[in-house]
Amino acid sequence: MFDSGVGGLTVFKELIRLLPGEDIIYLGDTARVPYGTRSANTIIRYSLENTGFLIDQGIKILVVACNTSSSVSLPILARHHGIPVLGVIEPGARRAVTISKNKRIGVIGTEGTVKSGAYERTIHALDPRIRVFSHACPLFVPLAEEGWTDGPVVHLTAQHYLTPLTEEKIDTLVMGCTHYPILKGPIMECLGSHVQLVNSAEETAKEVAHILENRNLVHTSSSAGTYRFYVTDNAERFRKVATHFLGTQPAQVDEIGA
Ligand code: DGL
Numbered sequence: 288m289f290d291s292g293v294g295g296l297t298v299f300k301e302l303i304r305l306l307p308g309e310d311i312i313y314l315g316d317t318a319r320v321p322y323g324t325r326s327a328n329t330i331i332r333y334s335l336e337n338t339g340f341l342i343d344q345g346i347k348i349l350v351v352a353c354n355t356s357s358s359v360s361l362p363i364l365a366r367h368h369g370i371p372v373l374g375v376i377e378p379g380a381r382r383a384v385t386i387s388k389n390k391r392i393g394v395i396g397t398e399g400t401v402k403s404g405a406y407e408r409t410i411h412a413l414d415p416r417i418r419v420f421s422h423a424c425p426l427f428v429p430l431a432e433e434g435w436t437d438g439p440v441v442h443l444t445a446q447h448y449l450t451p452l453t454e455e456k457i458d459t460l461v462m463g464c465t466h467y468p469i470l471k472g473p474i475m476e477c478l479g480s481h482v483q484l485v486n487s488a489e490e491t492a493k494e495v496a497h498i499l500e501n502r503n504l505v506h507t508s509s510s511a512g513t514y515r516f517y518v519t520d521n522a523e524r525f526r527k528v529a530t531h532f533l534g535t536q537p538a539q540v541d542e543i544g545a
Contacts, residue, residue: 288302288311288312288313288314288341288349288350288351288352289313289314289315289316289334289337289338289340289341289349289350289351289352289353289356290313290314290315290316290352290353290356290465291315291316291319291320291321291322291323291333291353291355291356291465292315292316292317292320292321292518292525293315293317293432293525293528293529293532294352294353294428294431294432294464294465294466294532295313295315295352295353295465296313296465296529296532296533297352297465297466297468297469297486297488297532298350298352298375298465298488298491298492299311299313299352299514299533300488300532300533301486301488301489301491301492302350302492302495303512303514304492305492305493305495305496306492306495306496306499306505306506306512307511307512308505308506308507308508308509308510308511308512309499309505309506309512310506310512310513310514310515311512311513311514311515312341312344312346312514312515312517313514313515313516313517314337314340314341314517314518314519314543315516315517315518315519315525316333316337316518316519316545317518317519317520317521317524317525318518318519318520318521318544318545319333319519319545321355321397321428322353322355322356322397322399323355323396323397323398323399323400323423323425323428323464324397324398324399324425325355325399327359327360327399327403330355330356330359330360330399331359331360331363333356334351334353334356334360334363334364335360335363335364337356338364338368338372340517340543342368342370346370347370347504348370348371348372348373348495348498348499348504349364349368349370349371349372349373350373350374350491350495351364351372351373351374351375352375352465352488352491353375353465354375354376354396354397354400354463354464354465354487355396355397355399355400355403355464356374357374357375357376357405358374358376358396358399358400358403358405358406359399359403359405361374361376371498371502373491373494373495373498374491375463375465375487375488375490375491376405376406376409376463376487377409377494378487378490378491378493378494379406379461379462379463379485379486379487379490379491380406380409380410380413380461381409381413381490382461382485382490383410383459383461383485384410384413384414384417386459386483386485387417387458387459387483388458389456389457389458390414390416390417390418391417391418391420391455391456391457391458391459392410392417392418392419392420392457392458392459392460392461393419393420393421393422393449393452393455393457393459393460393461393482394406394407394410394419394420394421394422394460394461394463395421395422395423395424395427395448395449395452395460395461395462395463395464395467396421396423396424396463396464397423397425397428397464398423398425400423400463400464401421401422401423402423404421406419406421406461406463407419407421418455420451420452420455420457422448422449422451422452424444424448424464424467426444426448427444427445427448427464427466427467427470428464428466430444430470431466431467431469431470431531431532432466432528432531433531434530434531436469436470436472436473437472437473441470441473442473442476442477445470445473445474445476445477446477449474449477449478450477452478453477453478453479453482457482458481458482458483459482459483459484459485460474460478460482460483460484460485461485461487462474462484462485462486462487463487465488468486468488468489469531469532471484471486514537515539515541516537516539516540516541517540517541517542517543518540518541518542518543519542519543519544519545520542520544520545521542522540522541522542525537525540526540
């Protein structure tokens with residue numbers, strides 16, 4: 288799996304919960320994060336490079352944990368290699384379509400994800416009658432990385448970003464960015480309990496489990512999976528910020544350079 292940086296650990300966390308026997312190789316492109324403000328062409332180039340590195344490790348499935356990368360590069364990545372390639376957009380979109388009753392769905396993500404229209408397209412392909420309201424929430428990323436999950440700054444920021452969505456009377460909100468599950472508490476508080484949250488990371492992990500089962504690719508050994516973490520820069524910061532996402536520091540993180 289790869290992500291633009293540390294945020295993809297929300298997907299990693301869900302994966303190891305559902306598939307504890309699988310070996311996972313995680314690549315965080317920390318030298319070139321954030322992807323959320325970059326052009327589609329640049330993100331595609333970075334994503335192809337990340338994919339190349341992981342393919343060389345002999346992986347059996349590729350999970351693109353980054354929403355921004357998934358929203359622009361997935362069809363191109365899927366074309367290049369003979370293994371299943373899964374992004375986070377479709378699993379999240381499918382869940383939202385299933386649970387929305389009033390057919391008004393909100394989507395929050397990076398500027399890049401929102402601009403790509405990937406969630407809208409996927410939701411509309413599943414049900415064209417659904418109204419989708421999207422909003423970029425760029426400040427949520429540094430807040431999550433700093434571990435600011437409570438207090439006035441995060442509440443004001445949530446209010447600022449989410450009020451336009453509550454005014455649209457959404458009943459479902461897709462957290463379409465790796466970092467947002469860390470801020471689930473303040474997001475829920477701001478929206479109220481009548482809005483259901485979709486965690487794309489969780490839905491993606493379920494989908495990975497399905498794919499592995501359907502293709503007979505599940506690792507059947509009774510021993511626990513092993514985890515290898517690679518970053519393109521600053522392994523020390525990755526380890527530190529990882530504690531906000533995993534609750535523990537990954538044992539070993541190797542720097543491979545961009
Ligand atoms: N991983 C990115 C995403 O899910 C968020 C951070 C970034 O902008 O690179 O869209």
